[in-house]
Amino acid sequence: MVISRRRAIAHRGAAPTPLDRTSPPRRGGNPPSRHRLSAVSPLSRESAAVSPSRSASAREPVDVLLIGSGIMSASLAALLKCLEPRLSIRVLEVTPDLAREASDGWNNAGTGHAGLCELSYTPAREPDGSIRIERTLSIFEQFEHSRQFWAHAVRSGMVGPPARFIHAVPHVCFVQGRDDVDFLVDRYEAL
Structure with missing residues (x-):
């Protein structure tokens, strides 16, 4: 899923946050703050957990915000950087490791x-x-x-x-x- 961070803030009034996987979806508001995102540098394995409500870097404007560190986000980030190297791109991931869900080889991805x-x-x-x-x-x-x-x-x-x-x-x-x-x-x- 690809969202322009500026559009997401204007549309919802807050920075994108991870989905709450422990309770049913809530109407309005953000998921509980105990969830953390990982800010990932495109095309690197370096990530650092950040709290969207406390991190200044999570609030800095970016040109492109990619949700999820799977193959689609990685490929799109790479393509966008090839086409426009000046773009600022941020990838957010809710899991502790990169590309561990749909893009994981054990889930028949990467094939x-x-x-x-x-x-x-x-x-x-x-x-x-x-x-x-x-x-x-x-x-x-x-x-x-x-x-x-x-x-x-x-x-x-x-x-x-x-x-x-x-x-x-x-x-x-x-x-x-x-x-x-x-x-x-x-x-x-x-x-």
């Missing part, structure tokens, strides 16, 4: 792939028996764009050697039954 082996990207057969592969090809194109960005990140020194963050893993599809096998063969041929 960039070309989408060619993901049957879920291909809808069932059309009434005429054909197989639509547009979504699969779209995912494949997006993955190719990601690879181009990663190559740029390596060349520019934004990240270290690719061997430190790219780990190729064989990916296969397995199906059972004549109909599913026929579908997989036809899908393969269509791709």
Whole structure:
């Protein structure tokens, strides 16, 4: 989720705060102050817990405020800095570590792939028996764009050697039954 800090303050009247994970959502007001955010420098592992109600740095205006330190915020921060190096960007994280929720590898994240082996990207057969592969090809194109960005990140020194963050893993599809096998063969041929 991306919010302009200035807009958030004007809209809600207060700085963004983390969600209260221990009690039901409250209408109006901020979650209890015992929750803390981590202010994270984009593209670094350095973070420091800050209380939004007490920290002066949490109240300093920024051009872009990113909520959450996952892959989407990290990628967006990197892209924005490439496009406009003068932007001030702050990333806020509610967990003690970076990228530990949806972007964590144990939660099936960080698994960039070309989408060619993901049957879920291909809808069932059309009434005429054909197989639509547009979504699969779209995912494949997006993955190719990601690879181009990663190559740029390596060349520019934004990240270290690719061997430190790219780990190729064989990916296969397995199906059972004549109909599913026929579908997989036809899908393969269509791709």
